[in-house]
Amino acid sequence: MKNLAKLFVLLGLGVLLITGLWGCARNGDTSAKLSDSPTPTPAANANAAANTNTTAANTNTGGDKTIPKDFTLGKDSLDPDYHEVAFNHDNHAFQKYSADGQSVMACTECHHTDQPKSALKPPDVTSERDVALTLDVFKSSSQKVSECRSCHFQDGNVPEGKTMPTSGGKDMNNQNAFHINCNTCHDNAAKLRPELKSKPGFATSKDCAKCHKSGSA
Ligand code: HEC
Ligand code: HEC
Ligand code: HEC
Ligand code: HEC
Numbered sequence: 001m002k003n004l005a006k007l008f009v010l011l012g013l014g015v016l017l018i019t020g021l022w023g024c025a026r027n028g029d030t031s032a033k034l035s036d037s038p039t040p041t042p043a044a045n046a047n048a049a050a051n052t053n054t055t056a057a058n059t060n061t062g063g064d065k066t067i068p069k070d071f072t073l074g075k076d077s078l079d080p081d082y083h084e085v086a087f088n089h090d091n092h093a094f095q096k097y098s099a100d101g102q103s104v105m106a107c108t109e110c111h112h113t114d115q116p117k118s119a120l121k122p123p124d125v126t127s128e129r130d131v132a133l134t135l136d137v138f139k140s141s142s143q144k145v146s147e148c149r150s151c152h153f154q155d156g157n158v159p160e161g162k163t164m165p166t167s168g169g170k171d172m173n174n175q176n177a178f179h180i181n182c183n184t185c186h187d188n189a190a191k192l193r194p195e196l197k198s199k200p201g202f203a204t205s206k207d208c209a210k211c212h213k214s215g216s217a
Contacts, residue, residue: 065139067093073178074212078154082208083215085178086201093135099188107133110181111145123167152177179205 073085091097098105108115113126114133120126128146131137138145151165152174158164165172183205190197190204203210 067138076154077212077215078156080215082212084213085211099185100192101189107135107138110148113151114145126165148177148181149174182211 067089069088069090071087071089073087074083077083092105092110093107094104096102096104108119111133112120112124113128115127116130116132117125117127119132129143131141133145152172153159153162153164155171155173155175165177170176186202187204190202196202197204201210
């Protein structure tokens with residue numbers, strides 16, 4: 001009787017040990033989440049080499065948790081007339097930059113894949129993160145925030161083995177993805193607050209040259 005009890009204890013410990021090891025191995029495999037997605041989801045930062053967006057070195061790899069204050073987008077534009085676009089990340093992420101000027105935007109309004117699947121608004125289906133991105137989540141998590149360009153490629157510049165994302169049957173290349181994101185909000189803001197149109201740097205969808213520097217100039 002005593003021996004039988006001992007045997008059960010040993011068996012129990014064995015099972016605990018094995019499930020524990022299995023759990024560790026699974027947690028270590030961070031790519032699992034990505035490949036679970038049903039839609040084409042390029043690996044995070046696959047296009048990193050092509051991305052020349054950051055003005056500061058990318059410090060966002062674990063320990064050092066700072067976000068560059070501003071970015072110069074479109075440095076690698078293939079169209080000579082539509083080059084650099086200034087983007088002040090601090091303003092957009094931390095000031096009241098909603099279209100009506102009344103609230104601070106959620107990070108996920110732009111970083112749309114950085115939220116759980118259950119929080120996505122149709123037609124979006126692609127999720128890379130189990131909790132919605134906030135500044136606190138960013139600071140406490142070791143998971144990187146993927147750059148838009150790691151998924152939204154330039155036409156003709158889709159890396160081997162990756163697919164261009166689509167939405168509503170339309171290719172979401174860098175031009176479409178950024179234009180929809182930036183311009184939808186700016187056009188709404190200009191409608192709600194016409195005085196914004198005279199603000200230096202602020203552009204509606206039609207003010208191409210206010211947003212883009214000309215590469216040939
Ligand atoms: C709110 C700012 C904004 C406005 C207004 C705007 N764009 Fe853009 N545009 C962008 C951003 C941001 C990108 C993507 C840059 C990147 O990929 O890093 C882009 C990308 C592009 C590209 C693709 C460049 C490439 O080869 O990668 C073209 C072409 C372009 N825009 C043309 C236009 C035209 C034409 C207009 C006016 C009808 C316009 N843009 C208005 C911000 C703007
Ligand atoms: C991990 C890959 C990935 C990243 C990172 C990513 N996107 Fe997307 N994006 C997609 C996919 C895939 C779709 C198509 C809808 C879906 O599958 O959820 C999409 C759709 C969109 C759309 C179309 C409208 C909509 O919501 O469906 C816009 C606009 C957009 N993305 C902008 C951005 C911007 C701006 C960023 C960076 C701040 C970004 N995306 C980062 C993969 C990504
Ligand atoms: C108005 C849209 C917008 C909002 C809101 C926003 N971001 Fe961003 N974020 C961007 C864009 C655009 C970039 C730079 C280009 C890219 O990622 O491809 C960026 C870049 C970043 C990067 C650097 C990524 C890298 O590897 O270089 C981090 C980290 C980040 N954002 C975190 C956040 C957090 C945290 C919040 C909320 C507190 C937030 N963002 C709110 C649009 C936004
Ligand atoms: C959800 C709303 C929203 C989105 C998305 C958004 N913006 Fe803005 N942006 C604003 C508002 C509102 C202002 C004007 C704020 C003010 O002056 O009170 C503004 C102002 C600007 C300005 C003027 C300088 C500044 O920082 O005030 C630039 C340049 C700009 N945005 C670029 C961009 C680009 C590029 C993108 C896309 C990557 C983008 N914005 C996405 C709301 C948005």
